[in-house]
Amino acid sequence: MPVRISDSRLSSLYATLQTNHARGGNEQIDDAKVVQLLAAVADGAGVSFDKALGQLKAPGLSRAEQVGIVQKNMSASEKKDLVQILDAGTVPMTPSARAFIEAVVGRATVSGGGSAGGTTGGGAAYGPLKISADQKNGISGTVAPGSTIEAINITTAPGGRLHMDDTMVIAKADNAGKFLGSLPDVKEGDLIRLRARDASGKPGDWVTIRATGISASDTRNAVVAMQRIGLTAGTAGKVNVENINSSRQVSEPGAKLQFTNTRTNEKKVVTLNDQGSFPEGFTLNGQAGDTFSVSATDGKNNTAFSTEAGRVSVPGSAPAGTGDLVKDPALHKDELNADGTPRFSKKTFKGPLFNNGPTFDDVKQGQIGDCYFPSAMAALAKSDPDAIQKMIKSNGDGTYTVTFKEQDYATGRFKDVAVKVDGDLYVRSYGGPLYGSSNGDTSPDRMEMWFPLIEKAYATWQGSYDTIGNGGMSSDVFEHVLGKPGRDMTVSTSSSTQDRVWSQLKKAVDNKWPVSAGTHGESQEALYTNSGVYADHSYSVLGYEERNGERYVQLRNPWGESEPSGNGANDGVFLLKMADFSKLYQTLMWAEG
Amino acid sequence: MAIPPEPLAEILPHATWVVEAEVAEVLASGPEAPKLSAPPGWTDTGQKVASQRVRLKVLRVLRGKDVQELVVDKPVAGYALRTGNKGPFLLDGSQPHPVILGRYGPDSYALAKLESALKG
Numbered sequence: 001m002p003v004r005i006s007d008s009r010l011s012s013l014y015a016t017l018q019t020n021h022a023r024g025g026n027e028q029i030d031d032a033k034v035v036q037l038l039a040a041v042a043d044g045a046g047v048s049f050d051k052a053l054g055q056l057k058a059p060g061l062s063r064a065e066q067v068g069i070v071q072k073n074m075s076a077s078e079k080k081d082l083v084q085i086l087d088a089g090t091v092p093m094t095p096s097a098r099a100f101i102e103a104v105v106g107r108a109t110v111s112g113g114g115s116a117g118g119t120t121g122g123g124a125a126y127g128p129l130k131i132s133a134d135q136k137n138g139i140s141g142t143v144a145p146g147s148t149i150e151a152i153n154i155t156t157a158p159g160g161r162l163h164m165d166d167t168m169v170i171a172k173a174d175n176a177g178k179f180l181g182s183l184p185d186v187k188e189g190d191l192i193r194l195r196a197r198d199a200s201g202k203p204g205d206w207v208t209i210r211a212t213g214i215s216a217s218d219t220r221n222a223v224v225a226m227q228r229i230g231l232t233a234g235t236a237g238k239v240n241v242e243n244i245n246s247s248r249q250v251s252e253p254g255a256k257l258q259f260t261n262t263r264t265n266e267k268k269v270v271t272l273n274d275q276g277s278f279p280e281g282f283t284l285n286g287q288a289g290d291t292f293s294v295s296a297t298d299g300k301n302n303t304a305f306s307t308e309a310g311r312v313s314v315p316g317s318a319p320a321g322t323g324d325l326v327k328d329p330a331l332h333k334d335e336l337n338a339d340g341t342p343r344f345s346k347k348t349f350k351g352p353l354f355n356n357g358p359t360f361d362d363v364k365q366g367q368i369g370d371c372y373f374p375s376a377m378a379a380l381a382k383s384d385p386d387a388i389q390k391m392i393k394s395n396g397d398g399t400y401t402v403t404f405k406e407q408d409y410a411t412g413r414f415k416d417v418a419v420k421v422d423g424d425l426y427v428r429s430y431g432g433p434l435y436g437s438s439n440g441d442t443s444p445d446r447m448e449m450w451f452p453l454i455e456k457a458y459a460t461w462q463g464s465y466d467t468i469g470n471g472g473m474s475s476d477v478f479e480h481v482l483g484k485p486g487r488d489m490t491v492s493t494s495s496s497t498q499d500r501v502w503s504q505l506k507k508a509v510d511n512k513w514p515v516s517a518g519t520h521g522e523s524q525e526a527l528y529t530n531s532g533v534y535a536d537h538s539y540s541v542l543g544y545e546e547r548n549g550e551r552y553v554q555l556r557n558p559w560g561e562s563e564p565s566g567n568g569a570n571d572g573v574f575l576l577k578m579a580d581f582s583k584l585y586q587t588l589m590w591a592e593g
Numbered sequence: 594m595a596i597p598p599e600p601l602a603e604i605l606p607h608a609t610w611v612v613e614a615e616v617a618e619v620l621a622s623g624p625e626a627p628k629l630s631a632p633p634g635w636t637d638t639g640q641k642v643a644s645q646r647v648r649l650k651v652l653r654v655l656r657g658k659d660v661q662e663l664v665v666d667k668p669v670a671g672y673a674l675r676t677g678n679k680g681p682f683l684l685d686g687s688q689p690h691p692v693i694l695g696r697y698g699p700d701s702y703a704l705a706k707l708e709s710a711l712k713g
Contacts, residue, residue, distance in 0.1 A: 003633070018632050090632060161639075166630055369637040371595045428600075471631055471638035488634055518636040519595075529678045529700060536671060537595030538636040559597040562700075570703060587634040 003088050005081045009049060009412070010040040012485055016407060017091045019476055021247065023467050027091060034097035036409060038066075038104065041082065044073040049412070067103045079105055087202060129196045129204055134213025138182040139170060139192065143204075145177045147196040153183055154208070155190040155298070158225040158249040158276065161333065161470065164193060186211050189218025189300055191252050208253070221301035222255035224294065226310035226340035227333045227466070233288040233314050241270075241282045244330070244463060249276030251296055258305040260293040261286050269305075290314045310339035325399050325422040329459035332368055332469040335426070335434065344434050346424045351447040353400070358388040360540060361571065363451045365558040366435035368469040371538040372518070373458060374436055374558035376477035376589075377451055379514040379540040384593045387481055392450055392457075398422055400449075402457035405483030414483035419457040423449065426465075435465060439560050474516035474538055478591035482514075488589040491517070493582045501588055502551055502578055506544055508590040515541035517555065518587040532564030532574070533584045541588070542573065551578035595637050595671070598701040601710055604694050609686035610657035611707060614649040614699075615679040617662070621646040626669050641669045646690065649682065655711055657684075666690045672697050681707050 003018070005011035013036060021027040029037070035056045042052035055069050082105050086098065093101075129149070131141040139151060150167035157164065171181025173196070183192065190211045196204045230244035241259075243250050251257065253274045260267045266285055273279050284292065291313045295305040315327055328346065330336075335343050355362075360378040365371055380388055392402045399422050405414040426434040431443075436455040438448040458480075459465045475486025491501050508515045518538045519528070528535040534557070543554040557563055557572035567574035576584070598604075605611075623644035631638040645667040651660050665684055667674055680699025684691035695701030 022632050022635070090630065161629075162627075163630070166627070168627060365597055367596055367599075369596050369639050371637040372635070430602075471635045473632075473634050473636070475634075490634075518634060521636075521638065521640050529672050529674060529698065530680065532700075534595050534672075534697065534700070536636055536638060536640055562598075562703075589634075 003084050003090065005084060006077045007040060007081050009043070010037060010078065010081055012407075012412075013037055013040055013409070014085060014089070014091070016409065019472075021091045023462055023472070027247075029091055029093040029097045031094065031096055031100070033409070034093070034100050035066075037085070038070045038100070041074050041078045041104070042070045042072070044075070047073060053410075063100065063103070066100070070104045074104070087200075129194060129207050131194070131207060131209050135186065135192075135209075135211045136213035138180050139186075139194070140178070140180040142177045143173050143179065143196040144198060145173050145175050146199045147173045147177075147179075147204075149173070149179050149181055149194060149196055150203075151181070151183050151192055151194040153186055153190050154193045154249065154276065155187075155220065155252045156185065156223055158228075158251050159223040161248070163247055164249060164275065167193070167195070170194075186214065187218070187220045188212065188215040189298065190220060191254075218298070218300040220298075221307075222252045222296045222298040224251045224255075224257065224296045224309040225249065226294065226312060226338070227330070227336045229294065229312045229340065231284075231286075231292070231312055231314045233286075234283060237285055237287060239284040239286040239290065239292075239314050241278055241284060243277040245466065246275075246277055250278065251276055252298060254299070256297050256299070257309075258295050258297075259284050260295075262291045262293055262311075264290075267305075286314060288314050312340055325397070325424075326420050328422070328424055329456065330464040330466065331426060331434075332465045335465075342426070344426045344428065347427045347431065347444050348398075349423045349425050349433075349444045349447055349449060349452070350398075351441075351443075351445060351449050353392060353394055353448070353450050353453075354389070355448045358385045358450055360542060360556060361560065361573075362438045362440075362448055363558060364437050364439050364560040366433060366437060368435050368465060369471055370436075370455070370468045371558055372472040372474045372516070373455060373468060373477055374451070375516045375538040375540045375556070376474035376481075376514065377454060378556055378558060379474065379516045379542075380478070380481055382540065382542050383509075383512045383514045384482070387593070388450060388454070391481060392454055395420075400453050400457075402454055404458070404461060404480045406480065407485075417461060419461045421453055421457045421460055423453070425452055425456065471536075473518070473587075473589060474514075475589035475591065478514050478589070482591050482593055484591045484593065486589060486591045488587050491582055491585045491588055493579075498578060498582050501582070502544075504590070505541060505553065505588060509541070509543055511593070513590050513593045515588065515590045517541050517553075517581070517585045517589065519584055520586045528584070531584065532562070532567075533576070534562070539585075545575065552576065553578060553581045555581075596696065598696045601702055601706065604683060604701075605710055607685055608656060608683040608694055610660075610663070610682070610684040610691060611655040611711065612649070612651045612657070612660075612663070612682050612684070613653040613655065613680070613704065614651045614663070614682050616647050616674050616676055617650040618648040618676060619645055619674060620648055620664065623669065639671075641671055642673050644669045645674055647674050652679075655681070655707065664690055666692045667698060668692055670696065670698070672700065674698060680704070683707075 039053035043049045129143045149171045152167045171179040173179040234240045258269045358381040360382040363374045363378040365374040404417045436452045479486040539555040545552040552575040563574040626641040649663045683694040
């Protein structure tokens with residue numbers, strides 16, 4: 001169930017948290033952030049957001065008094081918004097933050113002051129999930145009748161792109177509360193994380209079990225996601241170690257990883273926390289350029305750390321003058337070898353930033369799942385090329401500075417974020433850029449550079465090409481370029497919605513605001529094959545036409561090709577009847593330029 | 594999943610057959626691919642759909658042994674096939690059921706682009 005929030009400020013604040021969380025950030029709603037969200041509910045009736053925030057942050061206030069402040073101006077629709085966040089929200093919450101919101105909507109009573117505890121995960125609403133003794137014949141147990149059981153194998157999850165809550169439904173409890181289900185590829189000793197969800201969709205608390213009874217011995221070691229281990233040179237001979245995608249695991253919780261510095265042969269073992277990540281502040285002895293051999297054990301396998309999982313290096317080893325001018329963002333995980341090393345090399349591109357300014361047809365998406373980004377940049381090039389020219393500048397030393405806009409969570413205002421990059425781009429064996437490029441000449445000396453450099457800067461800012469390469473929304477990109485809130489509306493085939501979408505689209509195009517549109521996802525693919533439009537894809541909206549009483553939307557595929565037949569040259573630009581647009585697209589996105 | 598199709602130069606060497614064909618029948622579908630979580634409205638999430646086994650009525654063979662019908666497998670991918678879908682299919686040499694190559698099956702490459710590449 002998607003979260004639909006009617007209050008605009010609350011929606012904007014929550015969307016920011018959602019985006020940060022979805023991009024792999026370590027975002028969660030804690031006591032500080034929940035106060036921000038609730039200030040958006042406490043405002044109104046002559047009380048501004050800032051004033052409400054000040055009231056909620058007043059020193060010495062009890063939690064009960066805070067709840068009273070929020071409830072005073074809370075409308076029925078805002079209450080529904082909070083219930084949505086509690087029940088369908090995708091951003092994790094601390095128990096304290098959840099208890100606060102539950103108290104505001106009347107689900108729980110308040111006990112004590114600002115750090116009051118509360119129910120966690122809704123598990124108190126029904127009987128706890130209990131798992132039977134072993135998993136010889138599957139995963140069985142008892143829970144409240146009618147509940148569904150979700151599970152994920154967190155021993156193998158680090159080998160994929162799964163979060164720890166990317167579960168699959170394995171069973172439904174019968175009238176007696178009994179269930180039996182199975183997960184694929186479970187082996188003896190694997191860690192399985194489960195929870196129940198009641199008939200209303202409310203999830204219970206997590207339960208983690210170690211699979212037993214399947215075979216005589218545990219033969220599968222902890223899987224290590226080498227690509228998520230990030231090393232940076234610190235001070236005083238220390239190397240900082242972090243999970244560069246902290247919303248996903250490095251390995252299974254409780255696994256021990258041994259790091260061996262190949263220069264000094266010094267070894268250090270760390271035990272991963274309950275999120276399968278490094279404990280905060282974990283460091284190694286070493287320096288820039290050092291390489292560490294990593295091996296892991298789950299306590300049963302590889303206990304002597306004799307089998308290496310892979311190697312990881314501390315950036316900064318290149319001799320002066322021959323290496324990076326600026327550290328480059330890591331490749332998408334699909335382009336990394338098993339040991340975390342890149343499968344593609346880099347070349348330094350030195351072409352002009354612009355050939356006759358930025359235009360929409362400069363933009364060409366590369367082999368990365370970030371269609372929302374090139375479609376947004378092409379839309380911006382069409383509507384507001386000045387904004388692009390202002391956001392990127394050459395520093396004259398082989399580096400470039402790209403300036404994005406970021407919303408300050410506390411004030412709601414946008415601030416500049418300057419990101420420095422150099423001209424190094426990952427390339428294929430035959431020399432063309434692997435990721436975003438410009439249409440036309442892609443040779444290192446002549447390619448127009450603005451789009452691939454802005455994409456690279458976006459990857460740098462967000463964390464890596466992997467961070468930006470697993471989907472997103474163009475409205476976020478509009479916001480990050482223009483410093484104006486990105487907007488979106490749902491497209492549908494109903495005539496009233498078609499009229500509203502058409503009206504909004506015309507208004508945006510006429511005002512020279514950037515516009516893009518996203519197609520439906522996986523359940524609709526069979527509608528897309530042979531249509532010339534692709535599922536799960538984002539397109540720039542370049543304009544509209546009205547001819548003989550028929551409405552048309554002009555769109556562009558960010559691939560720079562592939563379009564419905566009958567639209568002239570295969571350049572990705574095409575006209576679609578509004579009726580077809582309404583069938584094939586699910587979201588219209590824009591920002592007021 | 595809307596990453597562009599793989600460069601044709603990387604796929605064509607693996608194609609035992611290149612045929613212009615129409616899906617005559619969807620014979621079977623595999624298990625549903627795991628659902629990826631993403632906020633509403635996101636695109637390019639990488640969500641895939643189930644594999645399928647389909648019967649192709651071959652209209653023209655551009656590369657490979659002359660055949661009139663093939664039973665082929667569509668792998669787990671970001672597209673689905675239904676009866677009546679048509680276009681150029683690149684197929685590998687798997688037996689007994691060749692696998693459809695190209696990220697979007699018959700929508701991966703324009704026929705003219707394929708014909709030109711095969712001539713070259």
